[in-house]
């Protein structure tokens with residue numbers, strides 16, 4: 151029996167990327183292989199003994215970890231039914247690929263009527279390979295050393311891009327006042343080497359107050375660097391923070 155660690159499960163509007171504004175069931179796993187300086191989900195970085203299920207018009211329900219794949223599949227089925235309409239199941243984290251075997255077992259348990267969108271930091275190619283057959287959409291970050299505070303991870307990103315390109319794939323690049331021009335250049339070159347038409351979302355890192363931590367001049371410079379190499383670049387704020395929602 152496969153078990154895993156869940157942080158929370160809830161329904162909200164997708165705040166980022168190509169499916170922004172759609173209503174998703176978010177399955178947020180606990181644990182992450184990175185510690186980005188700007189992380190906005192600090193409560194999901196460690197595995198904990200409990201998870202929270204947030205359903206409409208009900209107080210938060212607390213469940214125990216680890217949770218079995220069958221139990222999570224049942225919870226997803228129930229929430230899809232009772233919280234409809236929902237456009238997709240968004241696997242998020244933390245880093246969902248850190249528990250890829252558990253998520254594969256969960257997706258194999260259920261026959262879900264909506265597509266599965268994987269939100270990943272794009273750094274665990276072997277784990278990505280396992281789950282890809284069960285996923286329709288991949289939202290992949292390219293992590294920049296200048297704003298994550300982590301080291302360069304270009305090779306891992308290249309391997310994940312290579313695997314995920316067969317899916318409905320888009321890339322997210324988070325930027326702020328710490329971001330260096332050379333990181334934007336390198337990330338754009340990396341994506342362009344696979345597919346210069348791949349949709350790329352440049353996302354100013356946004357505080358909970360809705361304030362972006364980058365000025366328009368710098369953002370425009372970054373956009374122009376990326377746009378020289380890529381044909382589909384869009385600047386998009388983290389809209390869930392503007393709306394003040396989960």
Ligand code: SF4
Pocket residue numbers: 182183184185186188189190191243244245271
């Ligand atoms: S990869 Fe995502 S969840 Fe993990 S530390 Fe970075 S921002 Fe946070």
